[in-house]
Amino acid sequence: MTKISDVADLAAMGRSDLVTLWQQLFDQPAPAMLSQPFLRRFIAFEMQSRCHGGLPRQVKATLEKGSERKPGPTCPALKPGGRLLREWNGVTHIVDVTEDGFTWNSRSFRSLSAIARKITGAHWSGPRFFGSPARGLNEPAP
Structure with missing residues (x-):
């Protein structure tokens, strides 16, 4: 089991170690196409979140409200003859x-x-x- 004590330790880790750590943190395989820098940032955020309690309740509530809204159309429906x-x-x-x-x-x-x-x-x-x-x-x- 890969064990790290500090976010700074992520900088020295190779891809295979980062993928192993991802599996341990999220209990699922890391997405195949993620770059090493992105893996490091994502894992660092998760580590800090777990250590310091994550996002404030108000931010979580705001994010939940936003997910309930349905996105509007990105392109207007054009009708033949227009x-x-x-x-x-x-x-x-x-x-x-x-x-x-x-x-x-x-x-x-x-x-x-x-x-x-x-x-x-x-x-x-x-x-x-x-x-x-x-x-x-x-x-x-x-």
Whole structure:
């Protein structure tokens, strides 16, 4: 059994020792893709939490309340027939919402992000690039 007395001891531990310690602390295997620095930080937090009593009750209550809320949609539901307008570098770009995705410059796309990337030359979130629902994303095309 790996026994350490101080969080500082974690710095000298290799991956196999960290994985063994994780198993001992959490009674389950460590996730395979975690880096050694992340394993050290996570284990250090757990050790300190157990030694000093963990998070204050009020913080735990706040976290529990937050977990009860359902997350809102991250992308507005766009309906076929809708039209998105965006001006970029002095050019107005018009995107039509179709059953299969989107049409821009007479070409079909499956995502708004692909269109935003073509327009800007950089990776953008398509919904963010074209605006929010408050700006009329769901208005039908005239």
